[in-house]
Amino acid sequence: MVLRKLMGIFAVTLIVCGASFATAGIPDLEESTADAATAGTLSLFCLPNGAGSVFSDAYVKGGSGGSTVAADATVTLTLRDGGGFVIPNFPAEDMWLQWTDEATLVVCAGGTIADFDTDASGVTSWNAGLNLGGFAEALVQVRINGDALTSSAGIALHVNSADVNFDGVVNLADVGTFSSDFANPTVQYRSDFANDGVMNVADVGKMALGVGASCP
Ligand SMILES: [Ca+2]
Ligand SMILES: [Ca+2]
Numbered sequence: 001m002v003l004r005k006l007m008g009i010f011a012v013t014l015i016v017c018g019a020s021f022a023t024a025g026i027p028d029l030e031e032s033t034a035d036a037a038t039a040g041t042l043s044l045f046c047l048p049n050g051a052g053s054v055f056s057d058a059y060v061k062g063g064s065g066g067s068t069v070a071a072d073a074t075v076t077l078t079l080r081d082g083g084g085f086v087i088p089n090f091p092a093e094d095m096w097l098q099w100t101d102e103a104t105l106v107v108c109a110g111g112t113i114a115d116f117d118t119d120a121s122g123v124t125s126w127n128a129g130l131n132l133g134g135f136a137e138a139l140v141q142v143r144i145n146g147d148a149l150t151s152s153a154g155i156a157l158h159v160n161s162a163d164v165n166f167d168g169v170v171n172l173a174d175v176g177t178f179s180s181d182f183a184n185p186t187v188q189y190r191s192d193f194a195n196d197g198v199m200n201v202a203d204v205g206k207m208a209l210g211v212g213a214s215c216p
Contacts, residue, residue, distance in 0.1 A: 023082035027090065029150045031080035034142040037072040041156040043195035044073055045206055048108055048168050049213040050129045052161060061158055063196025073157055075126040077142050079118050086122025094145050095124060100154060101138035104190070106166045108132060108215035131215060133163025133170070135190040162210025164190050170210040178207050 036042060041061040046052035058073035077095065079087045097112040099105060111131030114124040139154030148154075162170045164177045181191035182199050189195070194202035 024085065025087055026081055027079055027087060027144045028082040029144065029147055031082060031084050031151070032078060032142075032144065032149055033080075033151045034075055034077040034149055034155065035152075036155050036157060037074045037076070040071075041158065042071050042073045043158050043160065043189075044130075045193045045195075046130050046132050046159050046161040047210050047213040048106070048111075048131055048133045048161070048163055048170065048215045050111075050131045050216070051209075051213060052129045054129055055127045058157070059195040061156075061195060063198070066196060066198045068194050068196040068202065075142070075155060075157070077114065077118075077124050079122045079124070079144070086118075088118055088120045088122055090118040090122075090124075092117050092124065096143055097126060097130070097140050098143050098148070099136040099138045099140050099159075102136060104166050105132060105134040105136045105159070106163065106168045106215075108168065111215070130159070132159065133161045133168050133215075134166025135160035135164075137189060158189070160190050160193055160195070162193065162207050162213065169214040170212060175207065175211065178203075 042058045043061045044053055044058045055073040058071050060069035060071045063069050079090050081087055092114040095114040108131035115126060115128050116124055118124045137158045140157045141148040141154045162174060164174045178191050181188040187197055187199055192199060192203060193206035
């Protein structure tokens with residue numbers, strides 16, 4: 001009887017250990033967390049060739065009183081398994097950003113992957129310029145091997161780019177659309193690159209910077 005009890009405990013221990021071994025090192029979408037360095041809705045200017053703004057050089061969406069307000073949008077992810085243990089050395093190319101609405105966005109191949117593999121603390125981040133065109137006013141989700149984190153609904157980081165017509169190339173067609181937006185009394189987010197709710201020379205400068213850029 002005692003032997004049978006011991007065998008039972010041994011079997012249960014095996015099953016419990018087996019279960020935790022099975023999830024060790026496998027990213028858990030609820031245990032893993034990601035946040036931007038600044039709270040609130042932010043705006044980031046991008047270019048298909050990656051030469052747009054770095055995340056630490058983003059804006060508070062809409063600015064304040066017609067002035068741009070700088071903000072650090074750097075996204076930091078801590079990757080954990082089902083046991084809450086951090087996962088180091090996870091490949092950067094398997095972690096990327098994806099907006100909940102990408103209808104007016106073009107993402108170049110691998111254009112939104114993490115800056116580096118997770119470090120010894122299971123941490124990676126996004127600060128380098130993304131390779132993308134078009135614009136999105138939606139939440140952005142961190143995806144691990146294609147699956148979105150469930151620990152939050154996403155991060156309020158909106159993006160626009162000099163590739164206004166979202167075809168992966170910045171050319172005269174984009175300049176034309178930007179020019180008509182510039183003359184439009186109703187400010188269009190897609191063209192308000194130095195985002196402050198006003199069209200002015202700062203936006204023109206970013207348009208000019210982007211001409212000729214394309215996906216790598
Ligand atoms: Ca274009
Ligand atoms: Ca502006």
